[in-house]
Amino acid sequence: MLTFPNCKINLGLHVVGKRADGFHELETVFYPLPLKDGLEVVTASGATTFTTSGLPIPGHAADNLILKAYQLLQKDFPQLPAVQVHLHKHIPMGAGLGGGSSNAAFMLQILNKKYRLQLNDATLIAYAAQLGSDCPFFIRNQPVYATGRGEIMEDFALRLDGYAFLLIYPGIHVNTGWAFSQLQPQIPAYSLKAVLQQPVQHWKSTLTNDFEIPVTKAHPGLAAIKATLYQHGALYATMSGSGSAIVGIFEKNTLPDIKWEKEYQVFKIN
Ligand SMILES: C[C@](O)(CO)[C@H](O)COP(=O)(O)OP(=O)(O)OC[C@H]1O[C@@H](n2ccc(N)nc2=O)[C@H](O)[C@@H]1O
Numbered sequence: 623m624l625t626f627p628n629c630k631i632n633l634g635l636h637v638v639g640k641r642a643d644g645f646h647e648l649e650t651v652f653y654p655l656p657l658k659d660g661l662e663v664v665t666a667s668g669a670t671t672f673t674t675s676g677l678p679i680p681g682h683a684a685d686n687l688i689l690k691a692y693q694l695l696q697k698d699f700p701q702l703p704a705v706q707v708h709l710h711k712h713i714p715m716g717a718g719l720g721g722g723s724s725n726a727a728f729m730l731q732i733l734n735k736k737y738r739l740q741l742n743d744a745t746l747i748a749y750a751a752q753l754g755s756d757c758p759f760f761i762r763n764q765p766v767y768a769t770g771r772g773e774i775m776e777d778f779a780l781r782l783d784g785y786a787f788l789l790i791y792p793g794i795h796v797n798t799g800w801a802f803s804q805l806q807p808q809i810p811a812y813s814l815k816a817v818l819q820q821p822v823q824h825w826k827s828t829l830t831n832d833f834e835i836p837v838t839k840a841h842p843g844l845a846a847i848k849a850t851l852y853q854h855g856a857l858y859a860t861m862s863g864s865g866s867a868i869v870g871i872f873e874k875n876t877l878p879d880i881k882w883e884k885e886y887q888v889f890k891i892n
């Protein structure tokens with residue numbers, strides 16, 4: 623079975639409290655975008671194997687969230703056969719785009735479908751939450767308002783079909799745990815839902831991602847990327863998640879051709 627795990631961006635991101643388990647309570651709107659990896663799973667004749675192509679993935683293959691997803695289900699469904707998995711990596715990592723989380727959530731869904739485990743979405747979300755805070759979103763994979771660690775989700779009626787997106791990844795790998803450690807949780811001064819219900823043009827003056835200040839302090843070049851997007855007509859620009867990808871939202875068919883530093887990865891979604 624071949625699937626194409628997509629990425630997410632966060633539209634507004636508030637870290638509102640620290641929990642006893644060390645994780646943080648947050649509030650965000652997750653929005654899926656069609657920048658994708660390729661993930662194929664076939665039944666293996668021998669042992670389970672995992673191969674990759676495309677962008678090199680830091681860390682050991684054995685720690686990959688895709689294998690963790692397989693092992694998580696195998697604990698409860700020992701009848702799962704060995705599988706041959708191939709991942710083609712295209713979504714930048716350490717970018718705040720949730721690529722690894724998306725891979726893990728898609729793996730759960732593939733195994734559920736292919737081997738008829740009959741798990742409903744609520745159960746898949748509970749498994750996904752054990753793999754990472756961003757994973758549950760990719761089971762829903764439609765715009766949601768999320769709280770808790772991100773696993774408490776409600777549909778959010780935001781459709782940005784009339785807009786185009788420019789994603790800039792400057793090659794800075796941001797460690798999510800470090801980014802959370804730089805923050806002082808606080809209650810937001812505005813209603814996230816109310817701002818996102820206004821036209822995109824209105825977001826610039828109000829909508830914030832709490833990670834932007836500390837991550838930009840550590841990597842000042844990020845501020846210039848955001849400023850450049852605004853100079854070239856972005857209606858709204860923000861860092862996604864804990865960074866370092868910056869996303870600009872433009873009117874459809876108005877994406878500018880900007881000369882970026884040559885090490886930046888640039889993705890156009892029209
Ligand atoms: C910043 C976001 O991308 C916003 O969507 C997510 O909250 C991060 O989700 P994620 O990458 O799936 O993060 P996880 O793999 O669950 O956690 C990585 C590390 O980030 C910190 N972490 C993560 C999520 C959370 N709600 N509170 C935290 O404090 C913890 O130190 C944790 O060890």
Ligand SMILES: Nc1ncnc2c1ncn2[C@@H]1O[C@H](COP(=O)(O)OP(=O)(O)OP(=O)(O)O)[C@@H](O)[C@H]1O
Nearest residue numbers: 680681686687715716717718719720721722725798
């Ligand atoms: N399937 C996977 N794809 C990408 N990275 C993975 C995967 N499984 C584990 N990882 C590890 O997760 C790290 C973060 O990659 P990911 O694509 O999830 O970035 P991210 O969205 O910024 O997530 P995070 O906020 O957790 O850093 C990688 O550096 C890698 O070591």
